[in-house]
Amino acid sequence: MMRATARLLGVAGLVVALACGATAETRLSIGQGRALAIQLVQNGQATAARAAALALLQRDPDDVVALIVLSRAERDLGAFKAAQKAARHAERVATRDEDRFGAALAMAQALASDGRRTAAQFWLRRATELAPDARARAVAVRDFTYVRSRNPLKARLSFGAFPSSNVNDGPTSNTLVVGGIEFVNPDAVPLSGLGFSVGGDLTWRLPAGKEAGFTLGLSADSTRYILSESARAQVPDASASDYATSGLSLSAGYDRRFGESVLSSTLRIGRDWQGGAALADWSQLSFGLQRSMDERHALSLALEVTDTRRKDSDIRSSQKIGGGVGWIWASEAGDRWASRLTLGTVQSDSAAIARREGELRLDWQRAAPVLGVELSAFATLGLAQYDRALPGLATRQDVNARLGVTALISKVDYMGFAPEVGLVLSGTNSNIPALTTRKAELRLGIRSTF
Template sequence: MIGLRRLLALAALAAALAPRPSQAEGTALTPEALRELAATAIAEGRSGAALTLTQALLARDPDDGGALILHARALRDSGNFAPAAQAARRAWRLSETDAARHMASLAMAQALASSGQRTRAQWWLRRAAHHAPTPAMRQRAVQDFRYVQARNRWATALSVSVGPRSNINNGSAHETTRLYDLPYDFRLSGEAQALSGTELSLGVSTRYRLSESRQHKTDLLFRAHQRIYRLTDEARAQAPGVEGSDFAFGSLSATLAHEARDAGASGPHGFAATLGQTWYGGEPYMLFAQLSANRHWAISPRTGAHASVTLEGQAGQGGTADSRKLRLASGVTRAIGGGHRLHLGVIGTASRSEDAAR
């Protein structure tokens, strides 16, 4: 991930961070000169020479942060990934500035990525970006993160949100209603009216790449989501006996997705199959299965088109009706400059419910 120029810059920073002796004795090399020699040896692929130089530096001062970073790189280049991570971690613990933390984080990320631990490497690259002493170094750490992320079989995302909701039960905004045009107003119960509260939404999704080549990728995805509610004092007074947990909603699903690009094709095509379960109010609500397929075409360098078809079946539980749905979609997207895009699309949906069919 770190090229020759960056390595030499790292060596310069390491030399600046390390303690300097007050005076060189005779013709002996100073620690600064040893660090520069070690960095040059690493850049030239001579990890053995670099190890000898960094070991000499660490024998002189075990807390030499710059030497530890170079030592970690030399160990990594020689295939000693676990000791490289140990050296980088020690450099991190000794670091006192953002520049030192940035370099130690990069060294740790390199050791972990080289040993196949790409998820942990991404964590350390986030640290490197956070502590980068210059915008350019931060940008490079972000590029390294994306490079590792693209090659990581595992990818996980977490989401958390908290916010007020004025109608968590999808109730009426009015206190009364009329039925069949009768000239009478019927008063709605408190729980039939809109109830306000606070929503806590939690989500996690993880992807494992089963296979990948230049022409295709196949992923297995798992998603879990939960929304829980707490009623306001006003809502509890309006609907005694009703709890926020009565409206909690959860879902769990697994998806197998495949995307490919045929030789000579202007765009990719793919399909996905999903199986999932939902819960409402703590009780099983619905089983669902979904099949989808899509195709993309490049009409010009700035214009693309796409089409998709989705078939979904839902098996109701606890009195919920079964249903089926077919969705067709197509569209055209054009880049119009300034990072903006213009999209024109058409969507058609046909659905059938067992209750409606009776």
């Protein structure tokens, strides 16, 4: 008790001394006063730290260190708005990156404590950009990861541009033989061009006990094209707007953890557009199970039922049921691998839609960057056997393949976002030559590095 009383009296003496202007400097320098204020707030003595910071601010209202200490002290005392005000003032008057970093970190902490976690994430991204060294940046990234994990609201935005050799999925051959008669469609050719895409997801998670929760989601995406000069020369009547696609969907999900397993279910409804006109309304019910087998291996199971109602042609409406099994593992070096086999059947009154299909997918993500570049890749191989033949044609059989590699240039970073470059090659081999396609796309985008 005696020691605590003496400490409080010492702090009180410091506050009085600092408030006395020139006289204070003969007893305790301003630098020593700032150091003590920092020590007080780090030791959890928020009231004393607040008093010391206010005394320093009487001498200089733009004292950045005092403002940051005041922000932290006010937050510890539950005065979140005052903490934000002090941090905002500090960030505005700071001239050095290390001070701006401290102010941004203090602002993020005040916002997070006030329940404004999305705004806190923005300030933590700002802190990563202002960090004076790698250690300080790691602190901001750590705090960002923690705040994000506790934020019920999650948002994702994506932007991309991609030169494409085949924006219209045109066949490699525009000759179709029906009943021994050859037909040539001069417009059915691959058209090259430049695509632009934008997309976003917004999800809100509502806890339902310690091991469960509900999730509400909204997703939207849109892709537009510009045809190349050669494409316009090939097909003068072609319009890039005919190949534009958009999608909008709502979702509601529930997940629950059982020991090492997570069981989830999701209902999604959405609408797709093509060429500016509504293409289809769809609804999907999915179930998933993921179980961790050990620290480096996990098993996943999935089941999906999808009902699609076409707006352009009702006969092309369909019902699809599919299931999949996946295996996720990490190598000793830390590289992440994932494989998945999916099988499904599509029922429809249209011979161009009804089919049985299967696909094998393999994903890889390298653990360690190579020269500041984070590498990942994927490959898929799919088979589709159609149920009925189109008039005058054989029953369709397709082999689909895709191969992609992506490089995230994490060394070129701004607020945790870095440029991403990818190459995707895809193609379909069909027993009907007019349905065989080839496509190559160079994808350029921006992605978060953490």
